Amino acid sequence: MNSAKLNMVAGAVLSVLLVTMGLGIVSDIIFHAEDPAIPGYEIVVADADSSAAPAEEAPQVEPIAVRLASASAENGEKLTRACAACHDFTQGGANKVGPALWGVLGRAPASHEGFRYSGAMQEYAQSAGSWDYENLDAFLAAPKAVVSGTSMGYAGMKKPADRADLVAYLRTLAESPMALPEAPAAEPEAPAEGAETPAEGAETPAANQ
Template sequence: MDSFTLNKAAGAVLMVLILTMGVGIVSDIIFHPTIPGQPGYEIVVEAAPDATSTVEAEPDAVPISELLLAASASEGANVAKKCTACHTFDEGGANKVGPALWDIVGRKPGGHEGFRYSSAMATYGEENPEWTYESLNNFLEAPKKYINGTSMGFAGLRRPEERADMIAYLREQSGAPKPLPAE
């Protein structure tokens, strides 16, 4: 290899290094990097209250008897649309995945003829003579929590007003609706 070729190769390497440095310097001039005072994100974790602090009591939940006074059965019919995949509401309606819900208020839990209930629901029915407004409210809030082991896969209705509307609708699905509970 002659010296001219060696000089060309060394010059090319030096030119690449100078261009790389130059691009870095020019980009620092054009783009001003902002360096944060404190790097990263601050994660705020709420401290657990200590035993000496006073904890405010949660307001008591409104009883279902009061909610039923303002409940709307027509709104409950809209809520009941969530249930129509598994239940019927008509008089003499057929059982589906779940039992027919005609005249459910006041009926024995786990006692609808022709439907095979889970053992948990059958046990609940042996301990409770009828579906009351309060028991329906508790069941509709979280079926699997209220009756542990029930085969009902519905997650529940979280809003108390929605449950009251649903219970008002269920109450109307009867030949002789049960009277509303006294306060």
């Protein structure tokens, strides 16, 4: 191979190298990316104390004595249809899966003749005293919460108004219905901010009438 051909081959190789280098430089210019100050991705964790929503308070339920004032025994009788498979509500009625409920209000728990109560209900009876309005209302709301281990499979009646209606009906299942409980006295309203209050010993307008 003469020198002319060698020069041509060398020139071709050099040209390819120059083109390749040029393309690399141009690519770096076009697709250049700045290196991040902090490598990787920053994960922002929310502050649990500041972002956590405040826990909702349980709704305040009026005492059974207050609810009974507007309760409907007629509606309560309709609610017993869901209980009729397990309980008899007539006077002298027989026990079923559950005890007969005539006269249940005011009766001692686990005391109806002829019915075999669970050990949990018998234990509850030692401290409960009787099925008064408050005990019955609480038990109807959540039987297993009041008597842990009870054999009663009922999940509970969640609406306070429905429980008041049912208790009002159960009250009628007696020859002499139990006296209604006295509703607690309403707390006096606090005076509005900025309102004047009579000084001690000062006469009010009513005192002069």
